[in-house]
Amino acid sequence: MRYKVWRSNKDKSLHLLCREGAEAFEALPSVVRNMGPWTGSRDGVVDRLRLPYRAILGEQAFVVIYAHVSKLDLETPAGMRGIVAENAQCPQCQGAGRVAMYHGLRDKECPRCSGRGWIRSKP
Numbered sequence: 719m720r721y722k723v724w725r726s727n728k729d730k731s732l733h734l735l736c737r738e739g740a741e742a743f744e745a746l747p748s749v750v751r752n753m754g755p756w757t758g759s760r761d762g763v764v765d766r767l768r769l770p771y772r773a774i775l776g777e778q779a780f781v782v783i784y785a786h787v788s789k790l791d792l793e794t795p796a797g798m799r800g801i802v803a804e805n806a807q808c809p810q811c812q813g814a815g816r817v818a819m820y821h822g823l824r825d826k827e828c829p830r831c832s833g834r835g836w837i838r839s840k841p
């Protein structure tokens with residue numbers, strides 16, 4: 719799923735984040751649409767959005783952000799992606815990626831997470 723950012727022509731600091739596509743845009747409440755006219759700005763993958771934005775987007779299908787375009791910081795930095803933001807620690811190995819076998823005499827790759835130490839919180 720992809721997101722799209724729109725910038726208001728009335729106020730360049732006014733940004734709107736919603737799902738990509740005309741349908742998502744048409745589904746916005748008229749009060750939001752009337753904050754425009756909106757000009758298309760950047761877009762990207764929803765999964766990369768910072769958690770708060772993703773949460774609001776999931777809840778109400780749009781996010782209104784008031785910030786200068788240079789301060790617009792929508793995505794989780796690449797290094798933080800995956801383990802911290804998108805995945806839950808593996809409950810079987812507690813993030814170690816290894817589990818004990820033979821009563822702790824040996825360990826093996828955790829079968830639940832294939833040794834990654836985390837599992838996807840959502841499929």
Ligand SMILES: [Zn+2]
Pocket residue numbers: 808809810811812813814815816828829830831832833834835836
């Ligand atoms: Zn595991």
